[in-house]
Amino acid sequence: MNKHYPSLILLLIFIFASLFPPPVWAEPFTEEEQQILEQSLSIKEIDRxxxxxxxxxxxxxxxxxxxxxxxxxxxxxxxxxxxxxxxxxxxxxxxxxxxxxxxxxxxxxxxxxxxxxxxxxxxxxxxxxxxxxxxxxxxxxxxxxxxxxxxxxxxxxxxxxxxxxxERVTALQQQVDKSLGLSADPEKLKAMIEELMAYWENVGLYELRKYFAALSAVMSEFPDFLNEYEDSLAAEKGGYSLTIRQEELNGFLHRKNELLKDISFTFLENQITVQGSREQLKLKVEGHYTVEHEPENSITFHVDRLLFNGLELPDTTRAELERDFDLGFYPKKIVPFVEATEVMIAQGILVVKLKLSF
Incomplete structure (x- = not known):
């Protein structure tokens, strides 16, 4: 009876593939496809x-x-x-x-x-x-x-x-219509756009917000990071220096939330990259931290670039995610009598300078 197992497995794979075919809009894209899909996604998001x-x-x-x-x-x-x-x-x-x-x-x-x-x-x-x-x-x-x-x-x-x-939507729609008119295979492009829009509306946007919500929830528990990595905080003249290493931050995130095991932070020179993938979803966020003093002293994360399955999302989506989900942290929740004065990002580390504040 075992001799039938390989053919049975092949049959199941065939059935599964026919029920869940790879999306028409899957990467890699040609330059034409990349442009028209990004414009269509931007139209959808700006409409929202x-x-x-x-x-x-x-x-x-x-x-x-x-x-x-x-x-x-x-x-x-x-x-x-x-x-x-x-x-x-x-x-x-x-x-x-x-x-x-x-x-x-x-x-x-x-x-x-x-x-x-x-x-x-x-x-x-x-x-x-x-x-x-x-x-x-x-x-x-x-x-x-x-x-x-x-x-x-x-x-x-x-x-x-x-x-x-x-006005932005009108201009983008005109560009999409023009690209479709000039395309050698407009029907294929239309099918890609329709499938992408359906996936974005039903899955993509929900999953994107779910990841940001999970990141925000974990960042609100950032004081726990120091309990695990006490050597991250070092006394200096007039204050402290907080050094966050990317491998320690990733380990902290992965232990805090199962969903975030697919996500990893990378600290580069003056830039932070957050990326991960799961099933048909691939996410990449590029951003940076700044020190803010209003309404309270904080290390605030700014989204500079946001890519969903290789397609760049517009500024309206970045602004919405910054508005709805707080990926920053608050020095006074770590040490009550300090405030942040400077944040620096280098290869593999993020350093926050803290001064005493009574």
Whole structure:
């Protein structure tokens, strides 16, 4: 019976290959294919960014309407409070408060004195409440106006960004259409584009974000790195030096998350490369770290280049991943009384200079 096993295995391989054929758009690409697939992928991603901006624009326009309604309501409140406050102030100038004070001084008995005093204090307290309410509502009016100005400025920037992205998509689509028109095999290119778009929408984007989410989760646990590699932190005059070696960082990532066993960091001169592959997905990220001080001192990762299966993704995707996933780390979580002043990347190592900060 064993003699039938090889033929059975071959049959299973044939069936599996027919059910899951290699993608039409798989590497290596010709120069023409590379260009048209990158442009098509950029169109898809910029369209997604346009949808995100449009959604934010709708939210912002709703916020503007709500703030405008609040502003109108506060204007009415402040008009009423202004009238009451004006009446209180006029009373001072017309002598009503002085007359009450005179009545207080001319009271015929101690009982009358305390009666007038209670009445006088009641009036003063009412004046304080009215004037305080006017002051509070005026401050609220000013704050709402400022909020409205900020949100309106955001909306103007969004509209400008939306216009820019729409122009980019139009230009890219024209280039794709032109390339298809000049191609010796436009049907093959169309099939490659369609298959790539389907894979990107259903698998690629999800997997890309899953890797970035895993990296972000592990980087949030970076203080654990020092527990494993205590010699990474060395005392220097006025502070410390943190040296991260790429093989130690990769080992740390692989132990922390099973998914990241497919990923490896490489430290080059002034550059970091993160790459890995699994099944039909191949990912490569090129970036660098900078020291940031706002909103807090941090070593922040910036994505300079992002490749999915050899195809470069646009700046909108890089910006989205930087915005959604934090791949940096925070010195004060490592040593509470230090802050980063400098970060250097060399062959195989990343060095962070830390100064004492009390």
């Amino acid at each position: 960014e346009i949808a995100r901006i449009e959604a934010r624009q709708q939210e912002t326009e709703t916020a503007i309407r709500q703030l405008s309604a609040q502003l109108a309501e506060k204007n009415e409140q402040i008009r009423s409070s202004r009238e009451q406050a004006g009446a209180r102030i006029r009373a001072y100038y017309m002598g009503e408060r002085e007359n009450l004070f005179a009545a207080l001084l001319s009271a015929g008995s101690l009982k009358d004195f305390f009666t007038v005093l209670d009445y006088y204090q009641l009036i003063l307290e009412r004046d304080r409440i009215v004037l305080g309410k006017y002051k509070s509502e005026y401050a609220g009016l000013v704050h709402t106006k400022q909020e409205l100005e900020v949100v309106s400025d955001d909306l103007a920037r969004m509209k400008a960004e939306l216009q820019l992205q729409r």
